[in-house]
Structure formats: C-alpha cells, structure tokens
Amino acid sequence: MAILAFSLADLLASPAVSVLTGVVAVIALLVFLYPDRAIFTRARSDVPMEEGAVPIVGHFFMALKGKNRARRLDNHIDLIKKYGPLRRVTIWPIVDKPLDLIFTNNPLDVEAVLKDPYTFIKDSKSDNTFDEVLGDGIFMSDGDQWKSARKLAANLFTIRGFRDFFSRDFIDTCDHLSEILTTASNQGLVVDIQDLLLRCTMDSFTRLAYGKDAGALSMKWAAKNGRMVMEPNAFANAFDTAMKISFQRGAKPLWWIFERLDGTGKQLKEAMEIIDNFAADVLVEKRKLIAQGLGKSEDDERYDLLDHLLKSTTDDDEPLSDKALRDHVLNFLLAGRDTTAQTLTWAFMEVSKRPEVARKLREEAMQAMGKDGKCTYDMLRQLPYTLAVFNEVLRLHANVPMTGKTVTQDTILPGSRIPVYKKNIVIWSSFAMGYSPDLWGEDYAEFRPERWLVEQGKSVMKQNTKRHFVFNGGPRICLGMNFAQQEGTVFLSTLIRRFDFELVNEDDPSKWGVYHPDPSKRQGRYDETVTLGLRGAVDFKLRAI
Numbered sequence: 001m002a003i004l005a006f007s008l009a010d011l012l013a014s015p016a017v018s019v020l021t022g023v024v025a026v027i028a029l030l031v032f033l034y035p036d037r038a039i040f041t042r043a044r045s046d047v048p049m050e051e052g053a054v055p056i057v058g059h060f061f062m063a064l065k066g067k068n069r070a071r072r073l074d075n076h077i078d079l080i081k082k083y084g085p086l087r088r089v090t091i092w093p094i095v096d097k098p099l100d101l102i103f104t105n106n107p108l109d110v111e112a113v114l115k116d117p118y119t120f121i122k123d124s125k126s127d128n129t130f131d132e133v134l135g136d137g138i139f140m141s142d143g144d145q146w147k148s149a150r151k152l153a154a155n156l157f158t159i160r161g162f163r164d165f166f167s168r169d170f171i172d173t174c175d176h177l178s179e180i181l182t183t184a185s186n187q188g189l190v191v192d193i194q195d196l197l198l199r200c201t202m203d204s205f206t207r208l209a210y211g212k213d214a215g216a217l218s219m220k221w222a223a224k225n226g227r228m229v230m231e232p233n234a235f236a237n238a239f240d241t242a243m244k245i246s247f248q249r250g251a252k253p254l255w256w257i258f259e260r261l262d263g264t265g266k267q268l269k270e271a272m273e274i275i276d277n278f279a280a281d282v283l284v285e286k287r288k289l290i291a292q293g294l295g296k297s298e299d300d301e302r303y304d305l306l307d308h309l310l311k312s313t314t315d316d317d318e319p320l321s322d323k324a325l326r327d328h329v330l331n332f333l334l335a336g337r338d339t340t341a342q343t344l345t346w347a348f349m350e351v352s353k354r355p356e357v358a359r360k361l362r363e364e365a366m367q368a369m370g371k372d373g374k375c376t377y378d379m380l381r382q383l384p385y386t387l388a389v390f391n392e393v394l395r396l397h398a399n400v401p402m403t404g405k406t407v408t409q410d411t412i413l414p415g416s417r418i419p420v421y422k423k424n425i426v427i428w429s430s431f432a433m434g435y436s437p438d439l440w441g442e443d444y445a446e447f448r449p450e451r452w453l454v455e456q457g458k459s460v461m462k463q464n465t466k467r468h469f470v471f472n473g474g475p476r477i478c479l480g481m482n483f484a485q486q487e488g489t490v491f492l493s494t495l496i497r498r499f500d501f502e503l504v505n506e507d508d509p510s511k512w513g514v515y516h517p518d519p520s521k522r523q524g525r526y527d528e529t530v531t532l533g534l535r536g537a538v539d540f541k542l543r544a545i
C-alpha cells in the first residue's frame with residue numbers, strides 16, 4: 001500500500017503529468033470562456049448564433065464539412081426564415097485569424113455598407129485566395145489602389161470608340177451564335193446553351209480587352225449522341241479552372257495544405273500558364289505595333305482595353321507595369337464574361353418554361369426589327385419588355401449571390417441597429433433578397449417581368465440600388481450595368497424571335513445539388529463558382545421560327 005501511494009505521488013509530480021494537467025486546465029478555461037464560438041471572438045447576445053458551433057473553434061467543422069454546400073443559397077434562405085434577418089457564424093481556422101461573420105438581410109444595412117467603402121472594405125487580399133488569377137485588379141483592391149483602378153476603368157467606358165465597338169461587337173457575336181443555332185436546329189441537334197453563351201462572351205471580352213479573339217465560338221464541333229459538341233477552348237478552360245479553384249479556397253480552411261495533396265494546386269498552376277502566355281503574347285504584339293507607329297487612337301473603331309491601358313499612367317505618372325496590365329485585363333474579363341452569359345442562360349431557362357413570356361418577347365422583337373431585321377443599338381429603347389425579362393431573371397438569380405465586407409472600425413448597422421466591430425465581416429445575399437416578400441410583395445416567387453414596367457409598359461424601372469443589390473451599389477456600383485442590360489436585350493430579343501427553345505435532359509441527377517424524382521422538390525441547379533452559373537449542361541432543342 002505504501003509502495004502504491006509512493007508511485008502515485010511520484011506520477012503526479014512527474015513533468016509529463018504536470019504538462020498534461022496544465023493543458024487540460026487551459027482547454028477547460030477556453031471551453032468556459034468560448035462555449036459557443038471561436039476563440040478570441042467576443043460574446044454577444046444581440047445576434048443569434050447559427051447552430052452547429054462547438055466551443056473554441058466555432059463553426060470550423062461545419063465549414064470543413066461543407067454541410068449544405070449543394071444547396072447553399074436555398075439553405076441561406078431557410079436560415080433567414082429560421083433566425084430572422086440577422087445571424088452570426090464564427091470560425092477559427094486553426095492557423096489564421098478567427099472569422100466573425102454577421103449575416104444581414106436588411107437592405108438599410110447593405111445600403112450603408114455599400115455607401116462607405118472605407119469603413120467596409122473588400123479585404124480580398126487578406127486570404128490570398130484569388131492572388132494568382134486576379135492579382136491587384138479592381139475586384140481585389142480597396143482604398144487608393146481601388147480608386148485608381150476605378151478611374152482607369154471608368155474612363156474607358158466614356159470613350160466613344162470603345163462604346164460603339166462594344167455595342168456592335170455583341171450584336172455581331174449574337175449573329176454568329178444565331179448561325180450556329182440554325183445549324184443545330186436544321187440537324188435536330190441538342191445544344192448546351194450555357195456553354196455556347198460563355199464562348200460568346202469569352203470571345204467578345206477577349207476582343208474588347210486584348211483586341212484578339214480567344215476563338216471559343218469558332219472551335220470545331222461534332223454531332224455526338226444527338227448533341228452538338230464543340231471542342232474545348234484552351235484559354236476559356238484555363239480561365240474557368242483558375243476561377244473555380246480560387247473560389248473553392250474560400251470555403252476550405254487550410255486550403256494551401258489540401259491543394260498540395262489533391263492536385264488542384266498543380267491544376268491552377270497549369271491554367272495560369274495558359275492565361276499568362278496568352279496575355280504576354282498579346283502584349284508583345286501590341287508593343288510591336290506601337291513601335292511601328294501603328295497603335296490605335298481613341299477614335300479608332302476597334303480601340304480596346306489594352307490600347308487604353310498602354311496609354312494610361314499610374315497616379316505617379318508612371319506607365320503601368322506588365323503585371324498591372326495583366327491584372328486589369330483579367331479582372332475585366334471576370335467582370336463581364338460569366339456574369340452576362342450565365343444570366344442569359346437563366347433567362348432562356350425561365351422563358352422556355354413560360355410560353356406566354358416567350359410570345360410577348362417575340363411580339364416585341366418583331367415590332368422593333370421585323371422578321372429578318374437585325375437588332376441595332378438604337379432599337380434597344382423599343383424593347384422594354386425584353387429588358388424587364390432580363391431584370392426579372394437577375395432578381396431571381398442574382399449573379400453575384402453573396403457578398404461580404406470587412407469592418408475597419410467599430411460602427412453601427414443602421415437597419416438592424418446593432419454594433420459591428422473592427423474585423424467583423426458583414427455578409428448579405430442579393431440572391432436571398434430577390435426572394436424577400438418584404439421587398440417584392442407576396443408574389444415574390446413568381447416570375448413576373450411586368451413588375452419592372454412603368455408608363456403603361458413603355459419603359460423600365462431603374463435598378464433600385466437601395467433595396468436591390470444585384471449590380472452592387474454606392475461608389476463601387478457595377479461599371480458594366482448598362483452594357484450588361486444592353487447585351488442581355490440584344491441576345492434575348494434576337495434569339496427568342498428566331499428560335500423556339502425547348503429545355504431537355506433536366507432529369508439528370510448530376511445537374512442538381514439535391515435531386516428528387518419530383519421536379520418541384522429539386523434544389524441547387526446552380527454551380528459552385530464566383531458567380532451564379534448552372535451545374536452541368538443546359539440542354540435545349542431548337543426549332544427555327
């Protein structure tokens with residue numbers, strides 16, 4: 001007995017046991033201090049904490065598991081119904097700073113956040129997720145860096161040559177697509193409209209950005225199992241891969257470790273090589289032309305973004321570096337390419353389910369341009385119903401569905417009347433706001449383009465940037481809003497007038513985040529990317545009219 005008592009006392013006095021006891025005591029203290037949230041985040045009772053938090057690490061495991069990711073936006077709407085317009089999530093990503101996320105669905109909060117891009121910053125560089133592909137371009141910057149990027153881009157949009165080039169370019173691209181669709185229709189082939197529209201906008205935006213077409217819509221195609229299948233385009237594929245991998249980092253704690261193990265790091269590197277080589281080649285060609293005195297002037301009918309940037313200077317009157325040129329161009333490509341193509345894809349999907357909407361679109365297009373006429377820039381004013389359809393599509397499928405801003409100093413959110421503290425991240429969802437009865441009335445879930453029409457249907461209500469944030473708002477409002485609406489109107493009016501679109505192959509489970517044999521119970525047709533694309537192919541059978 002004496003021997004046993006001696007050994008126990010010895011054991012208790014041993015250094016290993018002392019360390020262990022210390023660790024247990026520290027953990028117990030931390031569990032006591034942070035029972036429902038990540039370590040180093042503050043206790044607060046004014047914002048409900050989303051369920052799923054564990055002591056010390058908060059919602060870390062929930063983020064790691066990616067629970068509900070397949071229906072993340074529908075899930076967000078469910079959570080708003082459950083908790084109300086405010087809720088909180090905290091995450092301690094082990095080796096980085098803790099995240100303290102405040103979700104709001106109050107438009108007054110969002111308006112205040114957007115109005116003040118100094119108190120609420122994007123802070124996109126802090127987690128390095130988009131470093132490789134977007135560098136220091138407009139989407140990634142805050143403060144003075146953003147101001148000069150914005151000035152450069154905004155100047156471009158006021159140059160007449162560029163504006164004309166832009167408008168004409170998407171009319172021409174739409175005609176090119178129309179020829180392809182006519183071939184598909186004549187041969188009875190199914191087309192993936194999302195793929196084709198992404199090729200269209202990739203070509204127009206590479207032309208607008210670099211003056212050189214990526215050639216995505218001109219790739220060879222073949223008929224395979226009744227479908228028109230176009231060969232992949234290296235530049236477009238590389239851009240998609242880079243954006244997807246960069247975006248997925250945001251939802252993966254410790255992504256820099258996982259990327260080395262799962263091969264995505266290598267894929268990103270290869271994609272960036274293709275993108276950077278394309279950009280570098282174009283730059284060499286442009287510089288050669290400039291050296292020969294053949295550079296384009298602002299009045300040139302094909303004055304492009306790179307021409308503009310090569311003439312522009314930094315705030316210190318220095319020419320832009322090659323890295324800055326590349327970053328600006330890739331940000332522009334991101335801004336305009338996927339957004340419009342995906343919104344148009346949602347539009348064809350919505351319209352194909354509603355013969356009455358298709359009929360009205362056709363009637364309006366026929367009146368404006370006749371049976372065989374082309375859509376022109378001047379005709380756009382005669383197509384209010386078409387623009388209303390585009391706006392209604394964006395209301396229900398906000399293309400930038402979730403946005404977050406980091407707080408730089410303690411302040412109050414004026415709609416919810418709660419404080420937010422330095423380093424909190426305020427998050428809202430334009431997607432969820434499209435489904436809010438408070439904002440849109442009891443028929444919010446109905447697809448009703450008429451809600452946008454004023455003056456007996458002769459014109460269209462402006463985007464209300466106080467309650468509806470699909471194009472952002474405040475000083476960082478989307479620079480391409482008008483262009484996107486024009487492009488949407490051209491494509492919709494031209495193609496719906498020429499073709500009848502029948503949506504097919506939707507019973508494929510791989511196209512849905514949550515599949516159910518009953519179509520009304522399916523969810524998550526959207527994809528996991530920066531913008532709201534569709535999961536998988538969006539197949540249509542066409543009938544020329």
Ligand code: HEM
Binds near residue numbers: 340469
């Ligand atoms: C349906 C089409 C479009 C939608 C829904 C859309 C939406 C948006 C949104 C929500 C933002 C803010 C993103 C953020 O949080 O930083 C934004 C920014 C921007 N957009 Fe668009 N966009 C569209 C098309 C375009 C087009 C066609 C262009 C160019 C021609 C363009 C150029 C830009 C630029 C340059 C910014 C950055 C503004 C800044 O940070 O100051 N967008 N857009």
